[in-house]
Amino acid sequence: MTFLTGWGRTAPTPAQVVRPRTTEELAKLLADRPRRGLIARGLGRSYGDAAQNAGGVVVDCADLDLGWSLDQESGTVTASAGTSLHDLMSALVPRGWFVPVTPGTRYVTVGGAVAADIHGKNHHVDSSFGAHVTSLTLATADGSIRVLTPGDRLFWATVGGMGLTGVILSATFTCVPVETSRFKVDVEQARNLDHVIELMAEGDHRYRYTVAWIDLLATGAHTGRAVLTRGNHALREDVRSAAPLAYAPRPLLTTPPWVPNGLLNRWTLRAFNEAWYHKSPRVRRGVIQSLTTFFHPLDGVRDWNRLYGSRGLLQYQFAVPDEGLETLRRIVARLSAHGVASFLTVLKRFGPGTPGHLSFPMPGWTLALDIPAGVPGLDRLLTLFDEWVAAAGGRLYLAKDSRMSAETLRATYPRLGEWREIRSSVDPDGVFRSDLARRLGL
16 A cells, blocks of 8 residues: 555545556456545646545556657647646647646646646636547546547546546647747736736736736735736747747756745745745836746746645635625635735636536636645635635635535535536446545545
8 A cells, every 4th residue: 555645745545556557457457346446646736635545546647558649730639648748848849839728837647637627827718628628538437448529428527527437548639839938928016906806807818828926915905916927929039049949847956855844834925925026027028938937937846845844735726707706805805814824826817618517617716825734723714715615606626625525515516416427327336436536425
């Protein structure tokens, strides 16, 4: 048995980890029907317990029929589920193509991108990853291999389905043509939350990618002050380089294995936030940034989650529709008043979502925050926020969740019953299970 956690490094549970290399080896695992079930795992970047299975089997998909191909003319990629976005981008960008969606880390697999229906800074324009998938292959509980397209109900139960409909083997999706590996970026300060909301609502349509960093420790008239970063793919004429498509990212630093608990607290983060906000320009247009700087700054520090110490971290991410904007304001105000020390708090706008039954994004707004685990009173505070989000017609992100209740899930995912019906039809004995599934009654 191996003890596993999510990226938050909380609630470890033991499981038998197996690493099949072929679909035949996977079929044998499915035929054995382990008593506590099995769940697929990629690079372990879900923050909570989605890729854990206490007492059961966890299928590490890193070597499962690994490979990918590109149609250079159409930009269509077919990749095995274990292929990482890091490897794909390292190969695709120099060829003039960019993945349709990337989250804040490039160290996620294609299978994980589909299972969590990941979103990025471009959701208001391009939706989430599942919107760009034209087909996927899935190993189901009976051992069969099914090729699914968006016309299949099982396709949309799998997109965002957190690996509970089967083991995703591969996906075919369309990419974005690019002239360079750089981005042309506008940066500006916002004096408070209402100001940044106004800026985003007024101007986000001019940018493919947009995100705001929020200072939760600012108070009074500065509550929710922000640094707004928005950009588009830089054109060849914008970049003075003999190799405009060059892209070879690598971590620059490594977090030591032991970091004292409490290093990230309201005092150290208050100092960091002050420095970060004031070093940002009031307004600067047309800054050329690298892909890594613009999308994946934390990937420059290997194992950055260790900075939170042995207790780990909790990420809380919610979405509310446009008419639920007052709930976003209330939550930010309460977090600021409570002095919650979140190292990274980001605000984004969502556009139309996918038909995925358990897909997280909805048209509106989303806020994500990283909080050191074990903060006194945190669970009560977040439970209150759960109630506010549900009342506003919003929801929490399953790929980030480690504490939501089954009641909250039922109240916030209106197509849950339909998803359960589809899942039961393809996996009547519940072969695919995870700690998240048990906790939420999935």
